[in-house]
Amino acid sequence: MENTRQIEERVRSSGRRMTVQRRAVLAAVQRSRHHVTADEIATRVRATHPRIDPSTVYRNLEALEAIGLVSHSHLEDRITRWHRADVERHGHLVCRACGEETELPAASLAGFERRLQAAHGFRADLGHSAIVGICRECALVPPE
Amino acid sequence: MENTRQIEERVRSSGRRMTVQRRAVLAAVQRSRHHVTADEIATRVRATHPRIDPSTVYRNLEALEAIGLVSHSHLEDRITRWHRADVERHGHLVCRACGEETELPAASLAGFERRLQAAHGFRADLGHSAIVGICRECALVPPE
DNA sequence: TCTCTTACCGCAATGAGTTGCAATAAGGGG
DNA sequence: CCCCTTATTGCAACTCATTGCGGTAAGAGA
Numbered sequence: 487m488e489n490t491r492q493i494e495e496r497v498r499s500s501g502r503r504m505t506v507q508r509r510a511v512l513a514a515v516q517r518s519r520h521h522v523t524a525d526e527i528a529t530r531v532r533a534t535h536p537r538i539d540p541s542t543v544y545r546n547l548e549a550l551e552a553i554g555l556v557s558h559s560h561l562e563d564r565i566t567r568w569h570r571a572d573v574e575r576h577g578h579l580v581c582r583a584c585g586e587e588t589e590l591p592a593a594s595l596a597g598f599e600r601r602l603q604a605a606h607g608f609r610a611d612l613g614h615s616a617i618v619g620i621c622r623e624c625a626l627v628p629p630e
Numbered sequence: 631m632e633n634t635r636q637i638e639e640r641v642r643s644s645g646r647r648m649t650v651q652r653r654a655v656l657a658a659v660q661r662s663r664h665h666v667t668a669d670e671i672a673t674r675v676r677a678t679h680p681r682i683d684p685s686t687v688y689r690n691l692e693a694l695e696a697i698g699l700v701s702h703s704h705l706e707d708r709i710t711r712w713h714r715a716d717v718e719r720h721g722h723l724v725c726r727a728c729g730e731e732t733e734l735p736a737a738s739l740a741g742f743e744r745r746l747q748a749a750h751g752f753r754a755d756l757g758h759s760a761i762v763g764i765c766r767e768c769a770l771v772p773p774e
Numbered sequence: 775t776c777t778c779t780t781a782c783c784g785c786a787a788t789g790a791g792t793t794g795c796a797a798t799a800a801g802g803g804g
Numbered sequence: 805c806c807c808c809t810t811a812t813t814g815c816a817a818c819t820c821a822t823t824g825c826g827g828t829a830a831g832a833g834a
Contacts, residue, residue, distance in 0.1 A: 503781055503830045525820065539784050544821065546782095560759070563704065564791085566821090579752045588750065598742040606732065607766030608723045615704070615759040622751030647800045647811055669790070683814050688791065690812095710791085776834085783828070789821085798813065804806090 493555065500553050510535050511546040515556050521567040560615045561587060575613045581621035588621070637699065644697050654679050655690040659700050665711040704759045705731060719757045725765035732765070 488496070493512070494504045502508075514530040515522070528543040547568055550556040558568045561578055562585075577590035595612040602610045632640070637656070638648045646652075658674045659666070672687040691712055694700040702712045705722055706729070721734035739756040746754045 498831085501781085505782065505830070507783070523820090537784080540820085541785085541822070542783060549782095560704075564710065564820095579746070579750060579754065581752075582755075588752070590750075594745075594749070597745070601738075601741070602723070602761070602763070605738070606723060606734075607769070608725075608732070608761075608763050609769055610723065610761045610763035611726075612761065614762045617746070617752075617754050617756065618758045619746070619752050619754035625751070625753055642801085645811085649800070649812065651813070667790090681814075684790090685792075685815085686813060693812095778833090779831100781828100781830075783826105785825090785827105786823105787825105788823075790819100791821105792819075793817085795815090796813105797815105798811105800811075801809100803808090 496553060496555070502549060502553070506535070507531075507538050507542050508546050508549070510538065511543055512550055512555060515547075515550070515568055516570050518569070520569050520573065521559070521561065522569070523565060523567055527568060559613060562616070563618075575611075577613050578616035579621070580616040580618050581624055582618050583620055583624035586621050586623075587616065590617075640697060640699070646693060646697070650679070651675075651682050651686050652690050652693070654682065655687055656694055656699060659691075659694070659712055660714050662713070664713055664717065665703070665705065666713070667709060667711055671712060703757060706760070719755075721757050722760035723765070724760040724762050725768055726762050727764055727768035730765055730767075731760065734761075 497504045497508070510531045511527060514527045517530075518527075524540075524544055524547060527547070528538075528540045531538050531543060547556060547558070551558060551571075554571050556568055557571045558566050559578075561567055561580055575592045577592070577595050579588040579590060580586070592613065599610045599612055602608050641648045641652070654675045655671060658671045661674075662671075668684075668688055668691060671691070672682075672684045675682050675687060691700060691702070695702060695715075698715055700712055701715045702710050703722075705711055705724055719736045719739075721736070721739050723732040723734060724730070736757065743754045743756055746752050
């Protein structure tokens with residue numbers, strides 16, 4: 487991972503400014519292991535900076551994503567989750583019956599991504615949205 | 631497609647009731663070709679039944695999905711789109727740069743779905759969420 | 775170090791979807 | 805055909821996320 491100076495340089499060279507709020511949001515994402523919601527980030531940020539508005543958190547996540555420092559993906563329907571950009575890319579299988587989620591190594595996605603590239607010239611990012619379906623257990627015994 | 635009587639029977643045998651509101655929501659989805667948002671459905675329903683509340687529309691879409699008469703998928707991030715359950719299953723490629731969306735026949739999804747089934751016992755539904763990435767044109771010339 | 779442009783902030787309002795609740799009405803049983 | 809249980813409704817309040825706007829402060833240049 488880059489150090490603080492390199493990161494700030496990267497922010498500035500994109501024409502943006504490094505504010506207290508932006509630093510706090512970035513730090514909160516970096517401290518989280520995986521997949522946190524914007525709301526969780528806002529809560530963590532407000533623990534030390536109570537006056538930072540949720541809208542500022544959302545705007546900063548977007549800005550940091552544009553710079554390539556954080557990125558987001560979708561596990562359950564409709565919910566956006568954020569993580570630092572340098573975690574290894576991977577996919578998710580989410581069972582629509584029991585909600586269980588399984589991680590999928592990037593290598594398992596690559597074959598289908600290559601197929602889409604070849605057939606449609608489309609560079610797919612299969613890690614961005616979870617793959618929904620029915621897991622092995624629920625296919626046998628649907629949950630009550 | 632089933633006729634009205636069969637549909638009503640199916641609703642009742644699931645322990646549900648066939649109300650004016652439910653009929654209106656189902657009809658609105660059935661009249662739409664593809665992929666309408668709940669909000670669009672609510673607007674259409676209110677054209678003839680002005681007192682039907684949006685929450686009733688949402689709850690009915692959920693109920694009708696549980697019965698298997700309608701289903702939903704996700705194209706752009708976060709937006710839920712509804713369609714009648716008997717449209718042919720298919721996938722979507724959505725470009726995150728220009729927003730263009732391409733339909734993908736179910737056959738193009740089947741290979742990867744089989745692979746996931748074999749490797750993880752997971753019955754994936756790749757049509758549920760759009761596949762995001764970069765389209766051929768944007769890979770060459772990113773839009774301004 | 776001071777100035778000045780403008781990126782960014784907090785706030786208030788809005789949009790999409792969800793939830794709790796008291797009132798209503800679907801429809802099976804008598 | 806009426807009764808009674810309870811699924812469903814409309815409404816109001818709420819959640820998560822986004823947007824418009826006037827004021828603030830980052831940081832490049834003098």
